[in-house]
Amino acid sequence: MSSEWKNRKVTVKVPASTANLGPGFDTLGMALSLYAWIEMSASDETSFRFYGGNMEGLPKDKTNLLYKVAQKVFDEAGVSLPELDIAMYSEIPLTRGLGSSAAAIVGSLAAANALIGGPLTDDRLFQIATELEGHPDNVGASMFGGIVVSAWDGQRADYVRLEPHSRLETLVAIPSFQLATKQARHALPKEVPMADAVFNVGRSSLLVAALAAGQLELIGSAMRDRLHQPYRAALIPGMSAILERAAEFGALGAALSGAGPTLIAFADADSADKTRLERFLTDTLGAEGIEAETIWLKPAAAGAELTIEDNREDGQPSLPDRIKGEACR
């Protein structure tokens, strides 16, 4: 083990994300107040400690995404650090459309880079994250926080970060079943009608402008989509009814969160009847035989946040004990 990094421990707090926001397929993402914490240090032997109920089934060896992503940073920086101690606690449910893979990628990139003194820029980390995830929307939100508008041409991703409106809140309904992003992308057609493409350019542009200008009343009409949600509807029974009728129950707008199956409703914190909206979402999914957990989340203004400890003494509290005051689930 290189002695240079031996006594350093890095902890990264990364927010979950909701991608697409309706029409902004592979382009728009918003960070949410649900978090994962990743702790990384150099070690004599690679080991993993996973905490919480959202890590079940993940590999605890060098095939793990967290380990592979960290090695990518070391390779690019020309550093050899083959053995790592990795701990993770996550509130983000796996494979539900809330960006668990993006949070894992961003968290591991940021931790690995900080562990070796930060040789890679944030922009470079964003480029690597986009390439690994295959689209920039979730990783941009998890990395930079707020609302991130991004475009990737397969070579380079550019982005602009917007500050979320202070009254914006979201209600997520997380179904009990998992839906892999890969599977939900498989449901999409290779080509779409020109009229649908034009429809989405209009809606997505309007949505970005409305979010930037704080015109929350435009969100409902701006969140409509013809590029991906209609094709994914069959995978999430109840989705179409929720998207069509959420406004009647006080939502500003509603969308499939990422590739699903989570559904997300946007609301104005000052005027929403929270119980009524929650009941609409759970009842609509329940009528299709789908159990769902509902959680109110705020947009998260901060992206990945690092804590670096050098010469850490033995006997420090473990990861779950250290974050007890912050974690909500």
Ligand SMILES: Nc1ncnc2c1ncn2[C@@H]1O[C@H](COP(=O)(O)OP(=O)(O)O)[C@@H](O)[C@H]1O
């Ligand atoms: N901490 C982690 N360690 C290893 N793999 C992870 C971790 N978090 C997520 N993943 C991988 O990402 C997959 C989920 O990604 P995806 O299907 O894109 O859904 P989402 O990102 O919306 O939760 C998991 O099944 C798992 O393979």
Ligand SMILES: N[C@@H](CCOP(=O)(O)O)C(=O)O
């Ligand atoms: N733009 C992607 C977003 C996938 O998000 P995830 O949180 O479901 O991984 C898509 O719609 O496929």
